Amino acid sequence: MKRQSSLVSESVLIEKLVQRDQKAFHWLYDQYSPALYGVVLRIVREEEHAQDLVQDIFVKIWKNLDAYDPSKGRLFTWMLNVARNTAIDALRAQKSQPSSANAIRTDEENVHVVDRQHNTQQPNPEHIGIQDVVSQLRPDRRQLIDLVYFGGYTHEEAADELNLPLGTVKTRIRAALQELKQLFKS
Amino acid sequence: MNVEEYIASGILDSYAVGAVSDQELREVNCLASIYPEIRHELDELMLSVENYALLHSIEPPTGLRDRIASQLTFEEADDNNTIVRPLPLDREAPVAATQPYTYKTTWMVAAAAALLVLFFSYFLITQLQSNQKAMASLREANESMQNELKQTRTSQQQTEQTLAMLRQPGTRTLELRGNDKSPKGDILVFWNPGTKQVAVEVKSLPALPADKQYQLWSLVNGKPIDAGVFDGNLDGTALQKLNRAIAEADAFAVTVEKRGGSPTPSMETLLAMSPTA
Helix, strand or coil, X not given: CCCCCCCCCHHHHHHHHHXXXXXXXXXXXXXXXXXXXXXXXXXXXXXXXXXXXXXXXXXXXXXXXXXXXXXXXXXXXXXXXXXXHHHHHHHHHHHCCCCCCCCCCCHHHHHXXXXXXXXXXXCCCCCCCHHHHHHHCCHHHHHHHHHHHHCCCCHHHHHHHHCCCHHHHHHHHXXXXXXXXXXXXX | CCHHHHHXXXXXXXXXXXXXXXXXXXXXXXXXXXXHHHHHHHHHHHHHHHHHHHCCCCCCCCCHHHHHHCCCCCECCCHHHHHHCHHHHHHHHHXXXXXXXXXXXXXXXXXXXXXXXXXHHHHHHXXXXXXXXXXXXXXXXXXXXXXXXXXXXXXXXXXXXXXXXHHCCCCEEEEEEECCCCCCCEXXXXXXXXXXXXXXXXXXXXXXXXXXXXXXXEEECCEEEEEEEECCCCCCCCEEEECCCCXXXXXXXXXXXXXXXXXXXXXXXXXXXXXXX
16 A cells, blocks of 8 residues: 655655654554554454454554564554454354354445445545445456455355365466456556 | 566466465465566556556545544654664664674784694794603713713723733733622732733622721742732622732732732732732
8 A cells, every 4th residue: 555645755754653653653543543444444344343353553663663563564554454364264253152143244234334435535546446446347357355354264265165176266366456456556 | 587477377366355374475476586577567556456456445434543543652753763763773774783793803803813822832842852861861861871971981091002902012911800798709910920900800700898907918038018909899790900019919819908009918808819820
């Protein structure tokens, strides 16, 4: 994600974060919380739970800043990883409880999420809306990416879920990402 | 390894959407750090997935930021601190890393040098000692050889003297055998009536106290005539020339007398006697 702020460069931000500067936290939160909250909400599908998780995630990030190695990748990549792993762990913990029968989200529910996007600030500099991408991305590919990325499914689980051979799942994921790559490049 | 094939296999795409096992994750990280092409492809895929995730961004409810902030601990942002605080850290790290190292090295080198000197000193001392021993034994050997040489020379001289006496025409050799007082007493008397020279060669006689000497007598017509004194405890078979001129002798006798000799023999000490004819 290329959010190039003319005010704060990433290395300065990290330096300030390591010094546990409160202003740096505010900046970090303002910059990244919509993305993290959106991903977490997309995974756990429950607002209050998602908010609690976002709190946990920011505390985790704050406590483990020393574990972040700038040479291994961008700060956002690392934060998104922490957020996704935390949320998927929570989702798995939920799934293991027999009381809640969580199925994979249908397109109908997706529309609900998409509708909410209209009132939110678009973070992407190119202003590509989710609708634009979704409308261009082949449905079978998007479904698979959502299942794996937001559902935390393994290849095997996704193959079971969609009644597809394992090899097809792998090639479809690749095709989907190549398509995404082209969409964001254009 | 074929990089294109690896990229086409789809594992990088699976990595980007978080659908790889821990082992595959490590494998991809490792290969991406080796092959720039893999690194580049992976970065692009990750960026695409991140952008896709960003499309789902939703503004969290107000108040969440403060709720989170209350859970965190902040340092007072002091501009001086931000500049000054890292400096001692930066300075300490290399100092802490290098100083004990050089300190240690110095000591190690010093210790090694000291040990070396110690060993070398020990080596030198042992060398010196062995040299001294060798010198001492050489000196001893030298001394004993010189002694032997002296003895050889002395005995040679004596032999020569004896030979000289024996070569003289008319020299007679008389053997005086010890009586019961000196059963092992055994003396050769060389006497040349022509030159009147007398010499004795003690083969074996008891040693005498310091105030006593043996005295040789020549008997002429029953009268004892002083033929000179000699020592019985000389090493080897030394020829002792006696400083008395003996022209006539019927017999020779040996007595023990006071040092320097007596005018008349004390007959009770007569040890050996031998007629000349």
